[in-house]
Amino acid sequence: MSQPESRMQLFPIPRSVALIWVNIALSLIVAAIGLGVGFGQGMPAQQVILFTVITTAVLLWLLNYVAVSFETRAAERAAMLAAGQEPQGRPARQVWRENRVMVIAMLALLALYLLVTATVPEFRSITNLIAFLVLELILLFAFKVSGKFASGRSAFVGLIVLLALIIISSFTIDGFLSGNNVKAILLFASFLGIACIGQTMVALMGGLDLSIPFVIGSANIGLLFLTTLGVPSFVAFGFILILGGLIGLVNGLLSYKLQGQALILTLGTGFAVAGLTQILTSIGSAYGGNVFGTVPGWLSNLAAMNGKTFGLSFPPTILIWIVLAIIVIVGLRKTAYGRYIYALGGNRRSARLIGVSELRWWVLAYVISGVFAALTGALLLGWSGGGFIGVGDPYLFTTLAAVVIGGTSLLGGNGGYGATVIGVLVLQVLTSFLLGIGLSYEWQQFIFGLLILPMVALYGRSPHIRATV
Amino acid sequence: MSERASNPSTYLLVPILLIAVLLATATIRAPNLVSMSGFGSAIIVAAPLIFATYALMVLAVAGRGTVDLSVGPLLAFINVSVVQLNTAGIITSPLAVFIVALGIGVLYQLLFAAIVIWVRVQPIIVALSGFLALTGINLVILPRPGGLAPEFMQSWGLGTTIFSPVLLIILIATAAWLLFTLSPFYSNLRMMGYDERAAWTSGVRINIVRIGAHVIAGLFTGLGALCYTALISSGDPTQGTNMTLTAVTAVVLGGVSLSGGRGGAAGALLGALNLYLIGYVLATFNFGAIQAFVTQMSYGIILVLSLLLTLLVPVISRHVSFISPWSAFVVLGSVVVAIMLHIAGRGSFAPAEAIADRAPTLSRYLLTEPASAGLPALSVSPFQTFVFLAVAGLLSLVFAARLINAEARARRMGLFLYIFVALLLTGLFLAVTLQPDATLFGGAAP
Numbered sequence: 001m002s003q004p005e006s007r008m009q010l011f012p013i014p015r016s017v018a019l020i021w022v023n024i025a026l027s028l029i030v031a032a033i034g035l036g037v038g039f040g041q042g043m044p045a046q047q048v049i050l051f052t053v054i055t056t057a058v059l060l061w062l063l064n065y066v067a068v069s070f071e072t073r074a075a076e077r078a079a080m081l082a083a084g085q086e087p088q089g090r091p092a093r094q095v096w097r098e099n100r101v102m103v104i105a106m107l108a109l110l111a112l113y114l115l116v117t118a119t120v121p122e123f124r125s126i127t128n129l130i131a132f133l134v135l136e137l138i139l140l141f142a143f144k145v146s147g148k149f150a151s152g153r154s155a156f157v158g159l160i161v162l163l164a165l166i167i168i169s170s171f172t173i174d175g176f177l178s179g180n181n182v183k184a185i186l187l188f189a190s191f192l193g194i195a196c197i198g199q200t201m202v203a204l205m206g207g208l209d210l211s212i213p214f215v216i217g218s219a220n221i222g223l224l225f226l227t228t229l230g231v232p233s234f235v236a237f238g239f240i241l242i243l244g245g246l247i248g249l250v251n252g253l254l255s256y257k258l259q260g261q262a263l264i265l266t267l268g269t270g271f272a273v274a275g276l277t278q279i280l281t282s283i284g285s286a287y288g289g290n291v292f293g294t295v296p297g298w299l300s301n302l303a304a305m306n307g308k309t310f311g312l313s314f315p316p317t318i319l320i321w322i323v324l325a326i327i328v329i330v331g332l333r334k335t336a337y338g339r340y341i342y343a344l345g346g347n348r349r350s351a352r353l354i355g356v357s358e359l360r361w362w363v364l365a366y367v368i369s370g371v372f373a374a375l376t377g378a379l380l381l382g383w384s385g386g387g388f389i390g391v392g393d394p395y396l397f398t399t400l401a402a403v404v405i406g407g408t409s410l411l412g413g414n415g416g417y418g419a420t421v422i423g424v425l426v427l428q429v430l431t432s433f434l435l436g437i438g439l440s441y442e443w444q445q446f447i448f449g450l451l452i453l454p455m456v457a458l459y460g461r462s463p464h465i466r467a468t469v
Numbered sequence: 470m471s472e473r474a475s476n477p478s479t480y481l482l483v484p485i486l487l488i489a490v491l492l493a494t495a496t497i498r499a500p501n502l503v504s505m506s507g508f509g510s511a512i513i514v515a516a517p518l519i520f521a522t523y524a525l526m527v528l529a530v531a532g533r534g535t536v537d538l539s540v541g542p543l544l545a546f547i548n549v550s551v552v553q554l555n556t557a558g559i560i561t562s563p564l565a566v567f568i569v570a571l572g573i574g575v576l577y578q579l580l581f582a583a584i585v586i587w588v589r590v591q592p593i594i595v596a597l598s599g600f601l602a603l604t605g606i607n608l609v610i611l612p613r614p615g616g617l618a619p620e621f622m623q624s625w626g627l628g629t630t631i632f633s634p635v636l637l638i639i640l641i642a643t644a645a646w647l648l649f650t651l652s653p654f655y656s657n658l659r660m661m662g663y664d665e666r667a668a669w670t671s672g673v674r675i676n677i678v679r680i681g682a683h684v685i686a687g688l689f690t691g692l693g694a695l696c697y698t699a700l701i702s703s704g705d706p707t708q709g710t711n712m713t714l715t716a717v718t719a720v721v722l723g724g725v726s727l728s729g730g731r732g733g734a735a736g737a738l739l740g741a742l743n744l745y746l747i748g749y750v751l752a753t754f755n756f757g758a759i760q761a762f763v764t765q766m767s768y769g770i771i772l773v774l775s776l777l778l779t780l781l782v783p784v785i786s787r788h789v790s791f792i793s794p795w796s797a798f799v800v801l802g803s804v805v806v807a808i809m810l811h812i813a814g815r816g817s818f819a820p821a822e823a824i825a826d827r828a829p830t831l832s833r834y835l836l837t838e839p840a841s842a843g844l845p846a847l848s849v850s851p852f853q854t855f856v857f858l859a860v861a862g863l864l865s866l867v868f869a870a871r872l873i874n875a876e877a878r879a880r881r882m883g884l885f886l887y888i889f890v891a892l893l894l895t896g897l898f899l900a901v902t903l904q905p906d907a908t909l910f911g912g913a914a915p
Contacts, residue, residue: 258780267714267772268768268773272765272773274766275767279763442608446601446609447605452597452598453595456591457588465669
């Protein structure tokens, strides 16, 4: 048997020396190409060298990781063969059965491409052909290679999709990879990503939180209302976060006994919270539901596109998200709290038997969700500069979609925030792409809706009833 | 004892109680609810919600935690499709409109069922996906509210009479569902919803049953969309989300279990009517600019409370299992009808009383001059009146309590109750229709 811990190493090294050399050679070739192209475009030498070094390091790491995975798989298969568990069946038929989904998907894509090409004259361009070929390749790759990863398959598929989207977008849209666009994508990804922290934790325990958009909207107008009343902005900010946590507490306590209906219940509390906030903020105001006022400068700088982080020209929200993401990812893997969440999501009964308090962690997950929803609302206030209750509405399903696309199972116990980060990036790049090719918000919504299903179908299917009896 | 506690109609106690309170409040605060046009428009406004709730109810009974969040957007989708097809002049005849509306509903639900059965994705994900996709595509089909409803529907939404085609559609659909509940297919459906594995192992063809449930839900949604089109006589792509939330609240309030196996048309109907009446009652309090927020908040709170109530009902029903919901319905119904009759008749009785005030008590009721010497004992003192009224009240209370208690063991309404309900309804109908409109609203008769 192979050593299972070889996959967990920080820097994976294959056991075969030849493979190491092949990997190094591949990385160097790509680095050389990058170096040549970089100097050919006349970029500053320091940048070219920096990027080349980074590319080489990342590529080498990735290749080694893949190689180690393959070696482990091969060792396992060899062990299985030795045990005499060879699958039976006629070869041709078996090949078809193993590949039919992929073949059907590829043929469907081909048919779609031909259909569009035949009907829309503007579609016949070389970039579209390249994009189509890349898509077919990705399909092939996703189906053939993703199976080789025992765990983290969904994250792998997500990464491939992300890569494909970036390639296609940069082909079809001018200025897609420009600094401003990347900054905008990252900024919106930060908002979505922060809102998704709580959703991921709740989903890991098998619940769902649909009150997030309403809390975002309420925090948005509530914060502006408080600062307009003359409350010091930092105090108001903290107060809003505490209120978000309180809403989460209510959600968690109420839904604890109704875990099957947590989705509906949080929708109800969300509606109640949004209504209450609007009533409170419109008392004594002539504009029902609208709050006007000036956003404090530090908050604007925190989230606006022209914000500065320690003198660098990107908004601090991105940095906040990155820090939070690292804390959450590491926290879920290493801390007792993270492990308890997985334990509870995987099997309630066993977790209870080893002494994990279900109530405490369930409620805590909802409290975290409420706090981060409120934080998102406050940051969105800094971004937009004006309070609006509907600012959270797009987050009703995008938080869910990001979690699902990342590959966190809504049944609980499987996935993690790292997967959600991929999901968030996929959604945001896709949004940017759809905006770039001129589709309106309605079409985006339509496509998101259709996107969720195949992503879940790839790795979130329930067992057949035959298997559960 | 356990079978008593699990009596599903105990869940109806809460909506029945609520609807009595709401109806009484609505009648008192807005008396013109009790008239032909009042009831007529109430039925038409509530019809789409009732159908959306029915659709959700059927799917919830089918189990697997199917809460079809996409029911609102689907309704709006059918609405805008019919309106756009009609505006383009492609489909205008009643038959074609019905076929298109019901067909879209059924097709969508068939797709839904196919994904749930064969792709084996959780229904809630499919519903979310459908919600997003349909909300998007609705705005593409019809960017802003507008368009024209089919010609034959124009008169449906006026609400000047109770007997509109909308009421007919509701009655037929409800009757069809009640007939359906007599069939073995319905038993299979409930069994599958309650425990899918048990149903499968005992030979129920669960795929076919699930498809059947979705088809029925699609039909209900199609009918709801038609009623909605008749109500607003145009297309509106934006109301789907609200409709979904209200319908989900109504289903939960109506005692339908979201985890499957329990629910019925009575509960769904009561839940939908409750939700409509809550909106109606709230609208009678003038909150001014914050009206919409108050409504939003109340819906949210009611949804949460009714979910929490489903936890409490088993506990409550253990202690009040001697109360039959149906009899409680009849008793509370008679109280509400009495209030309605009083409110409706107020205008016509008030002048008569003013005239008769000068006459002695007995002549006012008997309309003949009593022999003053012969009946001295009948001139009652206030104390005697109070005693008589108290005894009468006590007697009717005892009668009501006995009735409720006796009916609690029966699974269905007794014949007596049917006759009683029919009499009550006839009385209300007569009172509303036979009186001229002028007296209804308190105006002086010419």
